[in-house]
Amino acid sequence: MTFFLGIDIGSSSIKGGVLDRDRGTVEHVRQRPFPSPAAGLPATFFEVDPLAIVQETRAVLEELAAQCKAAQCKEVSGVVFSCQMGGVILTDSAFQPVTRYLSWRDQRVTEKSATTGRTAFEDLRNRCTADDLLSTGNELRPGSAVSLMYWLAQHRSIPATAVTAMNLGEFVISQLCGSTPRTEPTMALGSLNLRTRQVHRDWFERLGFGQITWPAITSVSECAGEVVLGARRIPCYPAVGDHQCALLGAGLEEGELSLNISTGSQVSMLTQSLVPGDYQTRPFFDNRFLNTITHLPAGRSLNALVDLLSELSIAEGRPLQDPWTSIVSAVDRTPSTDLKADLSFFAGSMGDHGSIGNIRLENLSVGHLFIAAFSCMADNYELCAGRLSPDRAWKQVVLSGGLPQKLPRLNQILAARFPGPIRSPKVIEEALEGLLRLTRSIER
Numbered sequence: 001m002t003f004f005l006g007i008d009i010g011s012s013s014i015k016g017g018v019l020d021r022d023r024g025t026v027e028h029v030r031q032r033p034f035p036s037p038a039a040g041l042p043a044t045f046f047e048v049d050p051l052a053i054v055q056e057t058r059a060v061l062e063e064l065a066a067q068c069k070a071a072q073c074k075e076v077s078g079v080v081f082s083c084q085m086g087g088v089i090l091t092d093s094a095f096q097p098v099t100r101y102l103s104w105r106d107q108r109v110t111e112k113s114a115t116t117g118r119t120a121f122e123d124l125r126n127r128c129t130a131d132d133l134l135s136t137g138n139e140l141r142p143g144s145a146v147s148l149m150y151w152l153a154q155h156r157s158i159p160a161t162a163v164t165a166m167n168l169g170e171f172v173i174s175q176l177c178g179s180t181p182r183t184e185p186t187m188a189l190g191s192l193n194l195r196t197r198q199v200h201r202d203w204f205e206r207l208g209f210g211q212i213t214w215p216a217i218t219s220v221s222e223c224a225g226e227v228v229l230g231a232r233r234i235p236c237y238p239a240v241g242d243h244q245c246a247l248l249g250a251g252l253e254e255g256e257l258s259l260n261i262s263t264g265s266q267v268s269m270l271t272q273s274l275v276p277g278d279y280q281t282r283p284f285f286d287n288r289f290l291n292t293i294t295h296l297p298a299g300r301s302l303n304a305l306v307d308l309l310s311e312l313s314i315a316e317g318r319p320l321q322d323p324w325t326s327i328v329s330a331v332d333r334t335p336s337t338d339l340k341a342d343l344s345f346f347a348g349s350m351g352d353h354g355s356i357g358n359i360r361l362e363n364l365s366v367g368h369l370f371i372a373a374f375s376c377m378a379d380n381y382e383l384c385a386g387r388l389s390p391d392r393a394w395k396q397v398v399l400s401g402g403l404p405q406k407l408p409r410l411n412q413i414l415a416a417r418f419p420g421p422i423r424s425p426k427v428i429e430e431a432l433e434g435l436l437r438l439t440r441s442i443e444r
Contacts, residue, residue: 003076004442005064005234006435007057008242009083009168010034011105011263014053016060017429018068019080019436026432028067032056038100044107047100050089053168054175061176065229078235078442079227080220080435082245083169085189088145090152090162090212095174095181098159104143109151110347124150124207132203137281139190141295142347146190146207153208165212169239177225177236182218185283186241192217194274194281194289220285221441237442242431243294244284249433250400250425254288257394259381259414262401264348265298267384269394278387285438293384295348299403302373304345309366324406327370331409334367341372350380374410378417385418396421400430 004019006026015031035052061079068076086104091097109121116123121142133140140146149165152158166174167188170181185197191214193200199214218224218238226233243260247268252258258268271289274281284290306327310320320326340358344351356369385392397418404411404424415422427433 002439003068004435004439005061005068005076005079006432007060007079007081008245008429008431008435009053009057009081009172009239010242010431011084011103014056014060015429015432016064017432018064019432019439021077021436021439024436026429026436028064029429029432030060030063030067032060037103042108042111044111046103046106048103050097050101050168050171051175053101054172057172058176061227061229065232076229076232076234078223078237078439080237080438080442081169081173081239082242082431082435083167083172083187083239085167085187085241085243086141086143086145087168088148088165089168089171090159091164091166091171092161093163095164095171097171098161101168101171102148106148107142107347109142109147120151120154121147123154127207128203132200134276135193135195136190136200136203137192137194138276139280139282141190144190146204149204149209149212150207158209158212163213164215165209166215167239170215173224173236173239176227179225179236181215182222182224182238183215184220184238184240185217186244186285187239188217189241189282192283194283197283220438240285240435240438241282243292244282244290245434245438246400246430247290247434248285248437249427249430249435250398252398255393255395256398256423257385257389257396257418258398258400259404259418260401261298261377261399261403261410263299264294265296265377265381265401265403266292266294267296267381267388268292269388279384291388293349293387296377296380296384297343297345297348297350297354298377298401301343301345301354302370302403305369305373327366328407328409330365330367331370331374332367334365334371337363337368337371337375339363339368339372341369341376343373343376349384371409371413374407374413377410378413381414382417396423398422399424400427 002021006019007016013031017026017029038047090099174181223235224238254270282290342354344354
């Protein structure tokens, strides 16, 4: 039997499971909360102690190793990782942190300068050529490693001892193994020249942080170090991007349109070659590319509506115990609505402000509100699918993520917008399932 340990370092939790490659199963799933951001920072900053992240990851690994021992797994062949993308950590020459983890949720580049009246992100975009953006997959966004590095450079906030910049996955594995960090292409969000598959160093020179080095690019099947768990030294393999890993776990194939709907959501299609367009392009596995539009409103925006509806009960000290059961029931009792909702409450691909409109006394209810919200989501997916493939050249839709499994009415609305076959993978832990599939490319 061949066992691996799989770790998914997400934004809300660090989750792991035992991956049985021979039987194709994910078992003994464990998780711990992702560490909270540092307190006392400006509202747009989002920084986390990187060593606390390493500590929680090691704790999950130790739980899994203990489970393997109890189950008499004779040998664990390796540890594979998926990780949240974006953000950056700066380290010294010994790969020890000299900054916190500046998360992909950090929005400091959107603050307007009191001197110029512009944001750092606006200045950054003005310094980039169209080719810069195309060659990096149109991934220049607030919270990306490049935008955060630009802010640090412009504010003279790069520590004097800083030598290397890296993503979270590279840092965690380097700390666990005491090894030199390496980057797998799917993790190098927005910093990789997709034509050369190397870090875009000449661009960084022009942006003012060319003195900083970046980890070498490697493949997912090359060992990145060994972690000590009990009496064993277990090989670790480079972290991969969580978005691509989840779609691999959902079994996405070429010719399929992916609607991945969870806290956020994305619309995506696979291609064999690099074809830039009005969308983002990310490296995928087996030298393929993923054309995608991300940061579409979904669960995070729906939860904002729930928070609004819960506000009075919480103020009276009687928080709602299960609001979603009541919401689903109200939606089921509401055949249709002419209420309008725009869920762009958070900055993303659909804008940075939302609305609720066409309100009448007859449609001002929970059922109408959430049908309008689901319809807004479907509108966004239909628009983005048209940008990815104007001739709708997909053979079927793959509907994945946590929300489609919980909201049958959303599925019905999507089925009406996307007539034709819809495949809904019955996978609970998509990222861990993706890691299981990746183990097949690793030799024992």
